Amino acid sequence: MPLMNTQYEAIMRTYASRQAKNRRELEERLTKIQNQIPLLSSLDASLVSLQAEQVRASINGHPERQNQLKNELAQLRRKRQSLLEAGGYTLKDLEPSYTCPDCQDTGYIGTEKCHCFLQAEIELIYHQSHLKEILAQENFHTFSYSWYEGEDLEIMKHHVMDARLFIEAFDREFQNLLLLGAVGTGKTFLSNCIAKELMDTGHSVVYLTAFQLFQLLSKAVFGNDYGDTSPQQAYPYILDCDLLIIDDLGTELPNSFTVSQFFLCINERILRRKATLISSNLDMEALQNIYSERTLSRIISSYTIRKLPGTDIRIRKKLQTGT
Numbered sequence: 536m537p538l539m540n541t542q543y544e545a546i547m548r549t550y551a552s553r554q555a556k557n558r559r560e561l562e563e564r565l566t567k568i569q570n571q572i573p574l575l576s577s578l579d580a581s582l583v584s585l586q587a588e589q590v591r592a593s594i595n596g597h598p599e600r601q602n603q604l605k606n607e608l609a610q611l612r613r614k615r616q617s618l619l620e621a622g623g624y625t626l627k628d629l630e631p632s633y634t635c636p637d638c639q640d641t642g643y644i645g646t647e648k649c650h651c652f653l654q655a656e657i658e659l660i661y662h663q664s665h666l667k668e669i670l671a672q673e674n675f676h677t678f679s680y681s682w683y684e685g686e687d688l689e690i691m692k693h694h695v696m697d698a699r700l701f702i703e704a705f706d707r708e709f710q711n712l713l714l715l716g717a718v719g720t721g722k723t724f725l726s727n728c729i730a731k732e733l734m735d736t737g738h739s740v741v742y743l744t745a746f747q748l749f750q751l752l753s754k755a756v757f758g759n760d761y762g763d764t765s766p767q768q769a770y771p772y773i774l775d776c777d778l779l780i781i782d783d784l785g786t787e788l789p790n791s792f793t794v795s796q797f798f799l800c801i802n803e804r805i806l807r808r809k810a811t812l813i814s815s816n817l818d819m820e821a822l823q824n825i826y827s828e829r830t831l832s833r834i835i836s837s838y839t840i841r842k843l844p845g846t847d848i849r850i851r852k853k854l855q856t857g858t
């Protein structure tokens with residue numbers, strides 16, 4: 536579904552308020568720096584007038600004067616930098632700071648939408664605004680091995696290393712991941728670790744539970760909500776986001792129609808070489824029984840399959856904390 540005007544305006548409003556905040560913070564910082572280092576203003580004025588003189592010397596063809604000015608300017612810049620550093624600042628403090636340096640919080644790079652705009656669209660369309668809060672809690676920094684011991688601990692260390700390699704090679708290699716394991720063994724946590732790293736490096740990530748995905752697949756084709764639009768128009772980015780996460784496959788209620796749509800979805804992503812990460816409580820046999828042999832054979836041939844060890848961490852946490 537193309538973005539509705541109101542949604543587009545909502546995204547552009549967040550950029551406008553981000554820009555206003557950046558400007559305000561820069562002005563406050565500059566005032567503070569000027570007050571703390573009064574010499575800075577006269578130094579800046581000298582820099583401006585020397586630069587102007589340098590331009591004139593270049594136009595009038597005075598190479599010696601030009602060289603002399605170049606040296607003077609370099610000297611002044613060094614002095615300015617050391618003054619700043621003595622006050623506890625860097626040159627960067629004189630520049631605006633951006634939430635997204637790639638588009639400088641405009642949402643666009645040239646005429647193309649920036650990756651941060653695409654992610655904002657995804658958040659709006661798929662109601663993913665809560666995802667960032669979850670990812671702030673569940674990421675590699677908060678990941679703990681303390682819930683694993685013995686052989687489980689060793690296996691988990693390998694899986695975490697694999698997850699890091701998955702991220703590291705993301706832009707070079709086409710890879711997909713299927714995480715299997717009982718409820719509460721940390722599959723979703725590990726998926727979140729991967730999602731956070733990739734979103735932080737400007738990749739578009741759509742996160743859906745299998746239940747949500749199957750709802751969308753059935754709605755999109757029946758056209759209940761969106762008339763005659765195709766599934767791809769109705770639900771952009773499912774087929775072409777950088778990473779699609781399908782959490783908890785096997786907990787939804789599939790029917791033969793959604794099962795075939797599911798095959799088309801994962802198959803199309805493989806053809807487009809777009810990464811997919813699936814997690815499931817079921818084993819391979821159960822998955823094959825539900826989602827057909829051809830779906831499973833696509834997964835087996837194109838996915839790295841990892842089984843997470845251990846019993847339900849959530850239950851162990853509860854037993855230990857008594858909550």
Ligand SMILES: [Zn+2]
Binds near residue numbers: 637639640641649
């Ligand atoms: Zn951006």
